[in-house]
Amino acid sequence: xxxxxxxxxxxxxxxxxxxxxxxxxxxxxxxxxxxxxxxxxxxxxxxxxxxxxxxxxxxxxxxxxxxxxxxxxxxxxxxxxxxxxxxxxxxxxxxxxxxxxxxxxxxxxxxxxxxxxxxxxxxxxxxxxxxxxxxxxxxxxxxxxxxxxxxxxxxxxxxxxxxxxxxxxxxxxxxxxxxxxxxxxxxxxxxxxxxxxxxxxxxxxxxxxxxxxxxxxxxxxxxxxxxxxxxxxxxxxxxxxxxxxxxxxxxxxxxxxxxxxxxxxxxxxxxxxxxxxxxxxxxxxxxxxxxxxxxxxxxxxxxxxxxxxxxxxxxxxxxxxxxxxxxxxxxxxxxxxxxxxxxxxxxxxxxxxxxxxxxxxxxxxxxxxxxxxxxxxxxxxxxxxxxxxxxxxxxxxxxxxxxxxxxxxxxxxxxxxxxxxxxxxxxxxxxxxxxxxxxxxxxxx
Numbered sequence: 001x002x003x004x005x006x007x008x009x010x011x012x013x014x015x016x017x018x019x020x021x022x023x024x025x026x027x028x029x030x031x032x033x034x035x036x037x038x039x040x041x042x043x044x045x046x047x048x049x050x051x052x053x054x055x056x057x058x059x060x061x062x063x064x065x066x067x068x069x070x071x072x073x074x075x076x077x078x079x080x081x082x083x084x085x086x087x088x089x090x091x092x093x094x095x096x097x098x099x100x101x102x103x104x105x106x107x108x109x110x111x112x113x114x115x116x117x118x119x120x121x122x123x124x125x126x127x128x129x130x131x132x133x134x135x136x137x138x139x140x141x142x143x144x145x146x147x148x149x150x151x152x153x154x155x156x157x158x159x160x161x162x163x164x165x166x167x168x169x170x171x172x173x174x175x176x177x178x179x180x181x182x183x184x185x186x187x188x189x190x191x192x193x194x195x196x197x198x199x200x201x202x203x204x205x206x207x208x209x210x211x212x213x214x215x216x217x218x219x220x221x222x223x224x225x226x227x228x229x230x231x232x233x234x235x236x237x238x239x240x241x242x243x244x245x246x247x248x249x250x251x252x253x254x255x256x257x258x259x260x261x262x263x264x265x266x267x268x269x270x271x272x273x274x275x276x277x278x279x280x281x282x283x284x285x286x287x288x289x290x291x292x293x294x295x296x297x298x299x300x301x302x303x304x305x306x307x308x309x310x311x312x313x314x315x316x317x318x319x320x321x322x323x324x325x326x327x328x329x330x331x332x333x334x335x336x337x338x339x340x341x342x343x344x345x346x347x348x349x350x351x352x353x354x355x356x357x358x359x360x361x362x363x364x365x366x367x368x369x370x371x372x373x374x375x376x377x378x379x380x381x382x383x384x385x386x387x388x389x390x391x392x393x394x395x396x397x398x399x400x401x402x403x404x405x406x407x408x409x410x411x412x413x414x415x416x417x418x419x420x421x422x423x424x425x426x427x428x429x430x431x432x433x434x435x436x437x438x439x440x441x442x443x444x445x
Contacts, residue, residue: 001035001047003028010051017100019321023107023346024051030428044444046436053080053106056099059149061127063142066135075146077125077153077161080106083438086157087123088113088374090164093171097126104321105345109374111431112367115406118378123159125150131166132287143174151179156187156384162377163192165320168238188384191377200380201392202399208242208343209396210372210403211316211364215341216250217407218362221421224338227251232312234258235319236289239343239370241278243316244270256307258319259289263307268298311335318343326351333359342366353424360420368406368427375402
């Protein structure tokens with residue numbers, strides 16, 4: 001395999017799909033050596049097959065607003081690879097949604113899901129619909145129109161969507177209601193469901209919890225822990241909320257959250273009722289964090305800036321892709337940060353990752369560090385299949401063990417001669433080998 005040659009071919013086939021091409025290059029560079037050591041992969045065309053989705057559904061969703069105006073949004077479902085299990089991946093409702101972004105997320109999801117050890121393939125979907133500022137009735141009408149097209153492509157053993165940015169409990173409820181009506185059955189076809197109709201405990205917190213659990217395992221390799229550490233977190237949604245909860249529980253002091261308008265620095269720590277206030281902010285259906293500074297005197301608002309300029313021990317980027325750049329990474333290094341663990345999908349730019357790895361910081365890539373969300377979705381699928389519900393403690397224990405197992409796999413394949421662990425390489429190789437070997441076993445299909 002020649003990475004540059006393959007990337008040139010992909011760039012010619014998919015011009016302008018920047019996020020997707022960035023994600024593919026990262027994986028190919030990590031697995032190049034082990035791929036070339038196994039000629040059976042080349043003979044079966046594994047790379048050429050794995051970098052292209054199995055199929056992409058593109059459709060329009062017309063819906064009527066409360067003012068009587070007809071609106072039209074574009075929607076997608078990318079079914080990327082189902083060699084080890086049904087397609088699994090979230091739905092994102094946000095104006096920025098486009099095919100390149102969803103292909104990047106779906107491609108990442110293949111290896112993330114593989115790492116969980118659960119039988120799940122990779123997929124992703126969504127729409128450029130913006131739930132922000134919409135009434136419940138408008139969101140319901142959109143979700144019902146969206147599901148009118150999607151329901152034919154999904155099922156509990158085929159493709160199991162979940163929530164993502166812009167798709168929370170409200171949206172999942174409306175989507176599931178229409179699926180149930182159309183399919184005439186109650187199944188575990190969506191995850192992130194309400195607790196009283198098939199959902200799992202700790203699912204909303206799971207991505208944040210899992211990220212902290214993974215960082216905890218990384219820190220332990222250096223004889224460190226969260227106890228007494230200061231933590232910068234970006235975002236203020238479910239992932240950030242879960243990360244703040246768990247980091248605080250493990251003895252750390254969380255000092256930042258952020259939004260598109262800037263970030264909050266709270267020297268007293270974001271804990272207790274302040275963490276609860278993060279949920280109030282999100283529930284207010286806006287995406288700004290400035291109101292925190294009105295609610296709590298200790299919260300200093302920094303307009304138009306990102307939290308990575310603060311002096312912290314641990315950084316947990318939990319907002320969106322490419323939010324932490326080279327200058328941010330250099331600032332973290334300068335200020336003595338020892339660990340960066342990704343709660344969002346690909347939040348660090350390639351240049352930032354280069355700085356982080358060059359300076360030997362502990363670095364947890366998203367496909368490993370934020371796999372807690374889809375892991376708990378997998379646990380929800382298991383509970384649905386068995387027609388039972390586990391306790392909060394049971395789910396949390398299983399999630400913690402999955403994150404330990406993911407860390408162990410990364411260490412196995414990412415440990416270098418000097419003992420340093422390249423978690424990017426480890427995660428990519430571990431995730432790839434399971435899927436590639438499954439594809440070999442099943443023939444060229």
